[in-house]
Amino acid sequence: MIEDFRGAIGAVADAAENQPSQLRAAVSAVFRLADRVPADTRIDGLAALTETLRAHRWSAGVAADLALLCGALVESGVPAGPAGVEVMSQLAEYGKLAGVFLHVWQKSGDDAPPHPSEVSEASEERVTPELEQLAPLATTGWWVSHRYGLAAKTMLTDSGVRAALREDPRTLGELIVIASQLRPYIEEYGEIAELLHMAEADRLVVLHRHSARVFRVRFDGVSDNFQLHTLLEDALIGDEGRAVPGRRPLPEWVASATDLQDDPRTSIVEGQWDLVGVDGTWVDREAGPGAVPVVDGERAVVLEPISLPHSWRTGRRHPHLTGWLRVEEELSPEEGAVWWSRAHASGSVVHPMLPAPPPPPAPAPGAPPLPAEPWGVPQAYQHDFVPPPVQDHGAPGHAAQGPAPDAGSPAPEPWGAPSAHGGAPAPVDDVPAHGTRGGTGGHRAGTPAPYDEWEAPATERTAPAPSDPWDAPAPPGGWGAPATESTVSAPPEPWGEPQDFREALAWEDPAAVPPPPPASWEEPQDFREAPAWENPAAVPPPPPASWEEPVVRSARSATAPGGSRPLGAVHMDPLPEGVSDSSGWGPSWKD
Numbered sequence: 001m002i003e004d005f006r007g008a009i010g011a012v013a014d015a016a017e018n019q020p021s022q023l024r025a026a027v028s029a030v031f032r033l034a035d036r037v038p039a040d041t042r043i044d045g046l047a048a049l050t051e052t053l054r055a056h057r058w059s060a061g062v063a064a065d066l067a068l069l070c071g072a073l074v075e076s077g078v079p080a081g082p083a084g085v086e087v088m089s090q091l092a093e094y095g096k097l098a099g100v101f102l103h104v105w106q107k108s109g110d111d112a113p114p115h116p117s118e119v120s121e122a123s124e125e126r127v128t129p130e131l132e133q134l135a136p137l138a139t140t141g142w143w144v145s146h147r148y149g150l151a152a153k154t155m156l157t158d159s160g161v162r163a164a165l166r167e168d169p170r171t172l173g174e175l176i177v178i179a180s181q182l183r184p185y186i187e188e189y190g191e192i193a194e195l196l197h198m199a200e201a202d203r204l205v206v207l208h209r210h211s212a213r214v215f216r217v218r219f220d221g222v223s224d225n226f227q228l229h230t231l232l233e234d235a236l237i238g239d240e241g242r243a244v245p246g247r248r249p250l251p252e253w254v255a256s257a258t259d260l261q262d263d264p265r266t267s268i269v270e271g272q273w274d275l276v277g278v279d280g281t282w283v284d285r286e287a288g289p290g291a292v293p294v295v296d297g298e299r300a301v302v303l304e305p306i307s308l309p310h311s312w313r314t315g316r317r318h319p320h321l322t323g324w325l326r327v328e329e330e331l332s333p334e335e336g337a338v339w340w341s342r343a344h345a346s347g348s349v350v351h352p353m354l355p356a357p358p359p360p361p362a363p364a365p366g367a368p369p370l371p372a373e374p375w376g377v378p379q380a381y382q383h384d385f386v387p388p389p390v391q392d393h394g395a396p397g398h399a400a401q402g403p404a405p406d407a408g409s410p411a412p413e414p415w416g417a418p419s420a421h422g423g424a425p426a427p428v429d430d431v432p433a434h435g436t437r438g439g440t441g442g443h444r445a446g447t448p449a450p451y452d453e454w455e456a457p458a459t460e461r462t463a464p465a466p467s468d469p470w471d472a473p474a475p476p477g478g479w480g481a482p483a484t485e486s487t488v489s490a491p492p493e494p495w496g497e498p499q500d501f502r503e504a505l506a507w508e509d510p511a512a513v514p515p516p517p518p519a520s521w522e523e524p525q526d527f528r529e530a531p532a533w534e535n536p537a538a539v540p541p542p543p544p545a546s547w548e549e550p551v552v553r554s555a556r557s558a559t560a561p562g563g564s565r566p567l568g569a570v571h572m573d574p575l576p577e578g579v580s581d582s583s584g585w586g587p588s589w590k591d
Contacts (some may be wrong), residue, residue: 001033001036001037002037002038002041004033005030005033005034005036005037005041005042005045006041006044006045008026008029008030008033009030009045009048009049010048011026011029012026012027012030012049012052012066012069013048013049013052014026016052016055016056016059016062016066017055017056020059020061020062023062023065024065027065027066027068027069030045030069030072030073031069031072034072034073034076035076039077039078042073042076042077042078043078043079043081045073046070046073046074046078046081046083047081047082047083049066049069049070049073049083050070050081050082050083050086052066053066053067053070053083053086053087053090054086057086057090057093060094060140060141060143060144061144063090063144064144064147064148064151065147067087067090067147067148067151067152068147068150068151070083070084070086070087070151070155071087071150071151071152071153071154071155072154074154074155074157074158075154079158079160080154080155080158080160080161081160083155084155084156084158084160084161084164085161085164087148087151087152087155088152088155088156088161088164088165088171088175089171090148091148091149091151091152091175091178092171092174092175092178094140094141094144094145094148095141095145095148095174095175095178095179095182096141096174096178097137097138097140097141097142098116098138098141098142098144098145098178098181098182099141099177099178099181099182100131100134100138100141101113101127101138101139101141101142102142102181102182102185104127104130104131104138105123105126105127107130108126108127108129108130109126112185113142113185115146116142116143116144116145116146116147116186117146119139119142119143123139123142124136124139127139145182145186146186146188149182149186149188149189149192150188152188152192153188153191153192153195156192156195156196156198156199157195157318157320157321159220159221161199162195162198162199162202162220163199163202165196165199166199166200166201166202172196172199172200175192175196176193176196176197179192179193179196180193191318194223194288194317194318195318197287197288197290198221198222198223198288198290198318200288200289200290201288201289201290201292201299202218202219202220202289203216203217203218203219203298203299203328204216204217204219204289204292204298204299204300204301205278205298205299205300205301205331205339206232206236206300206301206303207278207300207301207302207303207336207339207340207343208236208244208302208303209302209303209304209305209346210244210245210303210305211244211245212336212340213242213244213330213336214330214331214335214336214339214340215236215242215327215328215329215330215331216327216328216329216330216331217232217235217325217326217327217328218325218326218328219231219289219323219324219325219326220323220324221316221318221321221322221323221324222288222289222323222325223288223316223317223318223321223323224285224286224287224288224317225275225283225284225285225286225287225288225289225291226269226285226286226312227257227316227317227323228275228289228325229269229271229273229275229285230249230253230254230256230257230269230314231254231257231258231323231324231325232273232303232325233246233248233249233272234248234249234254234257234325235325235326235327236327237249237272241327242327242330246272247272249269250267252267252314253267253269253314256314256315256316257314257316257323258322258323258324259322259323261319263314263315263316263319265313265314265315266313266314267313267314268311268312268313268314269311269312269313269314270309270311271285271306271309271310271311271312272306273303273304273305273306274303274304274305274306274307274308274349274350274351275292275301275302275303275304276301276302276304276344276349277292277293277295277300277301277302278293278295278300278301278302278339278342278343278344279293279295279342279344280344280348280349281293282349282351282352283301285312295342296342300339300342302343302344304346304349307350307351307354308350308351308353308354310351
């Protein structure tokens with residue numbers, strides 16, 4: 001069987017050189033025998049086919065069939081090696097021609113181009129007026145684009161091929177452009193585009209904000225940043241990782257992100273970090289690691305405290321690829337300090353669905369500079385403020401905690417309550433030394449008082465106001481009675497005894513009292529009736545008399561099971577199609 005396989009490989013080379021019409025029959029013989037020979041024999045056969053492929057790269061039909069055969073051997077478990085690199089190189093050349101054909105076809109009409117297997121002489125004639133002598137080559141490039149796509153999709157599953165393209169950024173960039181052009185018309189190029197983006201990155205510098213530690217990691221088989229996030233958690237968190245604080249990912253999450261076969265994608269991963277580029281660029285989890293910005297020659301990401309909780313389904317976008325990530329090294333404090341000096345400020349980037357945080361206030365003129373913020377600890381987390389002790393305000397039954405006020409001097413306003421009698425604040429130089437807030441104490445002389453310590457003198461009072469509302473005497477007529485010229489303003493109701501809002505306003509302006517609410521809370525009041533007392537002419541017509549016949553704008557807001565009206569159906573427009581389906585918020589490939 002081994003000799004038969006080697007003979008079939010030789011027949012392929014001979015047919016490609018001398019009898020191209022017999023090539024497909026020879027290729028079929030290799031297909032039939034490949035699964036019956038050892039892996040070493042297939043590796044030798046692939047190496048021989050690679051030389052034949054290079055020799056006939058510009059015989060378009062021959063090269064495309066040879067590329068398919070090489071891809072079939074790789075699918076059988078043979079490393080792609082030089083054959084994969086050669087297939088991708090030829091795709092870059094023929095793909096450019098296919099892109100030219102597609103561009104001119106779209107300029108000459110609105111119809112879609114023919115499938116590559118259905119290209120005809122009429123197709124070439126359509127692009128000839130624009131391309132002239134280049135028309136045959138461009139048409140040929142479109143004709144072989146599907147077969148090269150099938151071969152390339154297989155070759156890109158090999159990590160060695162992706163690594164070779166990573167070392168050749170120019171070819172990789174050309175292939176990404178070609179794939180983006182052809183993917184709307186040839187299905188295989190959608191997956192090719194994703195695999196090419198996977199080839200963009202295999203190393204990252206990772207800065208963990210909370211611990212201020214910096215790592216350099218390497219990975220492969222990582223198709224998106226959902227998978228990257230899970231693998232980073234597994235590699236860094238806890239004693240099993242690098243002792244980074246956090247919650248270890250569940251074993252099934254890690255298995256799904258690495259090598260789990262037939263993954264049902266039923267588990268829900270809960271994210272612990274925001275991924276932000278060192279330059280402050282938000283890193284989308286739908287994208288791949290190649291979307292992480294490059295800073296000083298390396299891709300670097302900061303693991304920020306999560307600003308908006310989010311989760312996603314487990315699973316790999318390409319289940320046939322094994323994913324892995326390992327920490328190559330932890331940077332020294334000196335090297336880490338260099339990276340933190342390049343990083344954005346802590347807390348300056350949040351989830352795009354949240355409003356951007358306000359910029360920090362500018363320091364006052366002449367104010368000393370703020371101390372340097374320690375690594376990983378946002379200034380908002382440094383609780384420097386120590387609340388002052390609770391002071392007594394002279395209420396009966398409580399011992400005073402400060403010197404008694406001077407006889408005949410007006411009592412200061414209670415804490416934080418503005419003076420109701422006007423009067424300018426006392427000059428700063430006249431404020432006595434700092435003492436208790438309920439007595440004669442004020443702020444230290446010669447310095448401006450803080451905003452909550454201004455105490456304007458009550459110039460029009462004849463007696464100090466009680467500082468405790470619970471101990472104040474009730475006004476004539478009791479609490480809630482309308483105020484007259486001989487009574488003082490009523491204090492608020494005691495806590496725990498709710499007062500109707502109309503009664504609370506009655507002593508201020510009886511004319512402003514709105515009508516009472518509906519007699520029964522079991523008979524809901526439509527929101528359109530609420531402003532009737534303000535402008536009766538603006539009241540729209542009432543809702544339908546029956547809750548079983550609601551006014552709806554789409555089938556999704558129809559009555560709930562049992563014929564009852566959905567809660568809030570009158571007050572809210574129905575949700576758009578698909579919004580109520582939670583999977584609609586996630587990526588389509590994770591459904």
